[in-house]
Each structure stands twice: as C-alpha cells, then as structure tokens.
Amino acid sequence: MSKLEIVMFPWFAFGHMIPCMNLSNELAKRGHKISFLFPKNAKIRLQKLNLYPNLITFYKLTIPHVDGLPYGAETTADVPKSLESLLATTFDELYDEIKSFLQNLKPHFVFFDIAYWILDLAREIGGIKTLFCTVFSPAAASIPFVKSPDKTASTAAELVKPPLDYPSTTVVLRENEAKLLSFLFHEYGKGVTFYERVKKGMTGCDAIGMRTCKEIEGTFCDYIATHSEKPVLYTGPVLAEPTKGPLEEHGLSDWLEKFEAGSVVFCAFGSQMILEKKQFQQLVLGFELIELPFLLVVKPPEGTNSVEEALPEGFKERVQEKGLILDCWVPQLEILTHKSVGCFVTHCGYGSMWESLALCDCQLVLLPRPFEHTLIARLMEQQLKVGVEVLEKDENDLFTKENLCKACEMCDE
Template identity: 80%
Template sequence: MAEFIESKLEIVMFPWLAFGHLIPFMNLSNELAKRGHNITFLLPKNAETRLQKLNLYPNLIKFHKLIIPHVDGLPYGAETTADVPGPLESLLATAFDELYDEIKSILQNLKPHFVFFDFAYWIPDLAKEIGGIKTLIYLLISPAALCKSTDKATFMTSTAAELVKPPPGYPSTTVVLHESEAKLLSFVYQEYGKGVTFQERLDKALTRCDVIAAKTCREIEGIFCEYIANLLEKPVIYTGPVIPEPKKEQHELSNWLEKFEPGSVVFCAFGSQLILEKEQFQQLVLGFELTELPFLLVVKPPQGTNSVEEALPEGFKQRIQEKGLILDCWVPQLEVLRHKSVGCFVTHCGYGSMWESLVLCDCQLVLLPRPIDHIFTARLMGQHLKVGVEVEKDENDMFTKENLCKAVKCVMDKDNQIGCLVKENHRKWKELLSSPGFMSNYIDNFIQDLHGLVVENS
C-alpha cells in the first residue's frame, strides 16, 4: 500500500468555461503537480495565455486546447463567460456540452485515474462507458448552498419555501435565506444548455459522480459536508482553501494607497462577472461618500451604461476628488487586501474572495452578496462564523447608501462591540487557517483519499 501511495496519479481537469472556475482548477492543479502528479488541463484556446502565467509546473501540467463549437446566437469566437452577457450563458453551456465527442476521445486515449469536473454533468456517465475512470466534482461554492433538499433524487432545492425553512436534519439555522432572497432562486429552474436546467445540471453531476471534493476545510464547513455525504451516500473529501502565495512585488495601486493612514481605506471589489443596476451602483458610491473614509472601488460599468464615470451621481467626482478611486479593470486583489492602508473589505461574498479574506488579510469584513450562492456564503461568514457584518437590504433585495455606511462604520469604529467581536473572530480563524502546514496537510490528505479511491477501483 505504501508503494502505491507514492505512485503518480494521472488527472484530467475539465472546468466550466469561466475564469472563476478555470483559475481555482489551475490552483489545485499546481498543488497536485507540486507533489509529482500529472495533469491534463482542458481549456478554451483563448484562455491559455492567462492560465499559462499561473502554471507553475509546465512539465507536469499540460494544456489541451479546446475549440468551443459555435452555437447560433453566440458572438463568434466566444469561449468563456467573459465573452458573453449573462443572458447568453445558456448558449455557451450548449456549446460546452457539444464538446462531448471530443472529450470522449481524449479520455479514451489518456485513460486517466480521475476526471475533475463541475458543470459537465455528463462526465460521470461518459467515464462509466469508457471504464476505469473515477469522476470527481470539484465544488467551488459553499457546501452550505447545496444542503437544502432531503430528497436524494433531486438534491438541489425544489421550492423556495425550503430555503426559508430548512428541511429536517439541515445542520444550521443561520445559513438560510430570507423570503425575498429565495425568490431569486428562480434562475436554477431556467434552461442552462439545451434541454437541461441549471438545477438538473448540478443534480446529475452530484448524484452520478464517484466523489465530491470541497474547496474548504472540516473546521469551517465540516457539518455541511457530512450532511451532503450522508444524504448522497458518497464520500466528500476536502482540498482545503487552496490559495496561492500572494506575489511580493509592488503593484501599481501601492502609490495611491500609500497616501492614506494605515487601516483607513475601504476596499470594495465585486468580481469579474457581477454587473450592478445603475441605482444600486449609485447607492454604493454614495454610501462610501457617507462614511467619509478613503475608498477603492473595483466594479464593472452598471447595466445600461458604457462606463463607470457616466453612471456616477451628479457632482460626485468633484466632491470626492482624490479620496476615492473607482476602477473597472482587473486589480491584484490579494496584494491590495494585504496593503497596510486597507482596513475594510466590502465583498460580494464570492467563495474565492471569502477564503482570501479569511486566510490572508486582517481587514474588517462587510458583506454585500448579490448572486444566490454568494448569499449563502455571506450567511456562513456573518451568522455562522461571525467574522463580518452583512449590509441590510429591503424586501426587494436592495440596499441603501445609509445601510452600507452603517455596516462600514460598525466594523471600522474601534469602540463598536459588534466590530470588535467580528475582528476577534476573524483573527482566530486567520491564525488557524494560515498556521504552518495547515493547507499543505489538507492537500496531502486529499491525495491520500484519491489513492484510496484508485485502490478501491483496481
């Protein structure tokens, strides 16, 4: 057994066509290759340039470029979600599924030990047809967001009511949605690819795969992972947070941040895909103005506008001057979070941002979730772990400038009891998660789990 554990695994990575999926799969690939395992990474040809920069082990991680089929209605050359507006993602999913024959040929030729996937719900059946290949779905959202149905056959939530009132056995009363938020779930019942809904895509992937891997740790989400494992009667294994080491060189925003006192800047980032309504964008910037603190905002132009600048409230730019900086381009989030001038992080609660904020920074956290899975992450951070303060919203899931300002001031006021509590909780979790060997032990144990599954298959 010891000799087998030392053998090298052959793994195929096949993530969904979004950089928010491609990059975490790449980070995990680096950790596996670091320990000598061979990776074949399937990706759109136009994504190779960006991913190549992240490939730390090119001798072990080989890119296989896919030509994404054209589907009527998609812009020509569209290969990732960055190339299409949200309403066209379903067509991109159709193109993704049309890769079936090419993926079948690749797997038949490579005969890997494992295929790691997420949205390609047809991978488990394809692997079984070929034979000898284990399939692993890599979860890039909080497991708490999947713990909603008591019916194994339909794992995702079937009614909005289940989100408001958790089913018997659900392990937490804090990670739930409000009634107004539950209505937002309707998108999972819409078509996401030809003849399949988003819900069905995840249901089939989760129920038919051999193993579920969660980008988390037992200490934080173990109760949710155990619930999933019992419900679906299959192993759920942990990779840990899998966060790459931040770069140490100076970034171009450093000079701007250096103008301000340590811990005084509010940094807000909403990810590469999220686009706010114009009214919410204006409430956001006016809320920062109300705090009277310096701020750095990274956000896409709001819906119906061509630029961030044209969407600003009248007179806003003149009032703020050098105290606020608004960008609509990519910034090195990790490096910004670790800058000494940054004292507060207003986050949309993307799962990757959650881990970066918990593990790598000392900032106070203000939670402003938008998409549905991010709301679960916000509840996990705000109510379950108590490491941040969530911005209050109305019955239509809208926030005001006053409520945003209130949340920021709550955590930034050194004498505020709630602010002190979340800061202390954040400190304790960071101390654990960043302790020597914590993340590497998770990867080592993850690899042992994979070997155990291969032995079971032989």
C-alpha cells in the same frame, strides 16, 4: 504513493477555472500530472498561475459557435448572464473532442463540475474515476438535496428544512425561494437545467471534492455525503499565494501608498456581478459618506457603457483626491494584503470569502447580491463572527448608502 494522471475540466468561468488551477498546483506539488482543458482565450490568465509547467499541461479546446452567441465568446466573461445557457450548449458540444482526448490519454481521474456527461464517457472508456469538484460553498452545494424538481410550484412554507446546525441557511432559502427556483430550474444548456447538471454530477461521480475544511463547513459536507451517498474530500481553500511585487497596473501601487496604514476601504464585486444603476449609485454615495479613501472595482451598471457615465452628478469632483473606481480585472489578493487597506467590502463570492479569511487582516463588510452569496454572508457573520452584513434594505430589497456607511462604521467599533 504512486503518481496519478489527472484531467481537469472545469466550467468556462474564471471563478471555476482559477480555483481548479490552484488545486492543480497543489496536486502537482505532490508529483501528480495534470492535463488542464480550457478555451484558448483563457490562456493568458491561467498560464501565469501555473507553478509546475513540467507537470501541468494546458490543452486548448476548439470551442464551437452557437447561434446567438457573439463570435469568439468562450468564457462567461465574454457574455452577459442571459447568454450563459448558450455558452453551456457550446460546452456540451465538446463531448466528442473530450471523448477522443480521454480515450487517448486514459487518465486515472477526471475532475469536473457541470460537465455531467463526463460520467458517461468515463463508464464507456473504463478505468477512469470521476471527482465532482465544486467551487460552490457546501451550503449552496447542498441545495439540490433540499429542493427537488417536483416542488417547483411550492410555497416557501413547503421548503424542506435541511437537518443542519445553521438555522440561517433555512431562513435564506425561505426568503429567496423565487430566486432559488429560477437559479436551479432554468435551462442551462440545451435541454438540461442547472439543477440536473449538479445533481447528476454529485450522485453519479466516484467522490465529491469540496473547497473547504471540516472545521468550518463540515456539517454541510456531512449532509451532502449522506444524501449523495458519495465520499466528500476536503481540499482546503487552495489559494494562490499573493505576489510580493508592486501593484503597477493602473497605478495602484502609487495610489495606495499615498494613504495611511489600514485607512483604505477596498470593494470588489467579482468578474460577473453587474449592479442596477440605482444600486451602483447608492454604493458609491455610501463610500463618500464613510469619508475614508476607497478603491472600488466594479463592472459598468446595467444599461450603461462605462462606470463613469453612471456616477452621480458632481461625485467624481468631490472624491477625486481619495476615491479610485476601476471596471477591469485587478490582483485582488495583492490589494487585500497591502498595508494601506483596512476594510474589505465584499459581495461574498466563495473565493473572496477564503481570500479574506486566510490571507488578510482586513475588517469585513458583507454585501451579498445573489442569494447563494447570502448563505456565505450568514456563515461569516452569524457562525464565524468575522464580518458585518449590510442587512437593512429599502422596499425594493436594495441596500442604501446610509446602511452601507453604518456597516463600515460598525467594523471600527
């Protein structure tokens, strides 16, 4: 097979860039050349993932400043959720720089996700194929074909039922319609909604790449292929292999080694999830109720400057021998595959789903927060039957410490 020249241009979120980096490695393994475009402050995280530096070349982009953003902000990790739309504006202002790059390189393919304007550049330059490379689950990626922008004032009963095998998908959409509408139709960049970015990308590209396999989510992918009228290509989970070295950062190796095999409960909420203070306190108190050693990786709750200041009174002293709480990046794959870890409490991000399914033997407790993660939780519990979801909520739709403890105990039954 002839070798391809591919440009990888993901959205400036690590949840998008890292999967694209893993996919780049898989392509480079087959001899293809990759030009990976990213902001300069992402280099440290991405460079250590580059397994084929002779075939994968990094190009650091000059990120323009937009009023309202902190100076130096280049990725979603640098800004709160409320400022992501402004970050998307800076992303779109790279149009001329990307155009010049593509004109000089003349690649065979551009892989993109929310940069819908890549389609115009590819047509203008000519000879470039485009692949919409989504990191979302196929269930979430199918939503733009379920819900149309003229339905923004609709009631839950008017939601179009997707012709899918998974009835829980429709239930989740109905239960979360307000969140769905807000997510899809709010401005994400200047003068464009998130819905428009995804819909234009999926209907205007040459092909769609899905980070899954047909055996697990083929029904959703068939639905997307039918409604987008584009071929859907399966990439598989494309995960990085966990390293075998010790977990030296933050003393994790020594801490985990203190406990028996399969006894530690590990909980991680991703790089962007921020809990309300009340919900955070229910989370940590739930781990105390479980009476097992636990490792929690979570951002400081809303309205606080640190995790420690948000802890319930006396909590730190009560769990100091068996509980470790961190608010920084950790090597999740290496932790999941450590012999001491026996249970993984996950927010059901798509990357975490694949890591837990493909690379570890942990019991899974599903604690989805954004509505799109609820789709993944229902897939894992109801269709794949690989985990237990914390379903019971209080009157404010918040989980309680008792229900978290109950779900973890069910995993051991």
